[in-house]
Amino acid sequence: MAEGESAAVVETDIDDLGGSRTRVWVERSLRSGDRVCAVAALRGGWTSQMRRLDVEGEGEPYSLVLRSFVKPFFVRHALGLLTREADILRLLADTNVPAARLHGVDAAAEHCDHPSLLMSLLPGSLRLDGEDIERKTELLARQLVAIHGVLVPEGARPRTYQAWTSPERVRLPENAKQPEVWQRAVEVIRQPPPAYRPCFLHRDFHPGNVLFAGEGADLTITGVVDWVETSWGPADLDVAHCSTALALLHGVPVGMRLADHYVAAGGTLSDDPADHLYWRVLDALAFAPDAEKVAEPWREIGREDLTPAVLAQRLEEYLQALFSQYG
Structure with missing residues (x-):
């Protein structure tokens, strides 16, 4: 994990673990003689409380990095997640996928104040701006091919x-410029899922869960984070999720190009x-009506x-482009 689901430090001089059960559990997971000397709250994610722990x-x-589930919904599902x-993380330790190393997990909060997972800090940072976007998109596609190739x-x-989402759960925008596009989209997912050849999926792969370092031709991916939704299914679905996020972040043309980069990198789609x-x-419909949550x-x-408003417009334009x- 890097500055986790989160990429920005909120406070760098606090120790909010105090004398809590969580701190006792964390320090038992460390090498003999090591101790937590500082805690930095991280921001940028919405599912978890993320903290960077500096150890000396x-x-x-x-x-x-310590991921803790504190919101009631995620606490209820923490054991599985x-x-x-x-x-x-144990599985990926023997692959070339740049994932964090697991240091400990207390999924049922038997020892911590909240369900928690402790992992290594990965280098790099989130890059959600449009700089080097074509290079980023190519790297994202290559990384997805590598993930889908994990045996x-x-x-x-x-x-x-x-x-x-499902046809019954889709929330349509109230002021859509092209309501017929949304209705057509809902009709598409009323059909049974297509047959597919399954593979290993990240399932929530998008620029907000990928860390980069370098610039220009030296730009590289240094980490992929947030593996709680990992699944077994169609490569098309991972490509779809990243494509939607790219369209929302950077505009429809960027989102539409990811699939071509994926195939060019050796990936196989339907x-x-x-x-x-x-x-x-x-x-795309799982983001409706406007992707505000993400x-x-x-x-x-x-x-x-x-x-x-920007996100709703991009989502509608993306559906039309599809x-x-x-x-």
């Missing part, structure tokens, strides 16, 4: 993917445009331009 001892100082993430023994495979359209629309952490780390290309 006999060796070189280092930092860890954090156990899954811990299992995935997972049958007994270690994560759960089958879950759709994040040969049937109707199948590809289904996965792309299924993901935009909150994006604005916290500098994208104040992403207002509900129908123009695949429908």
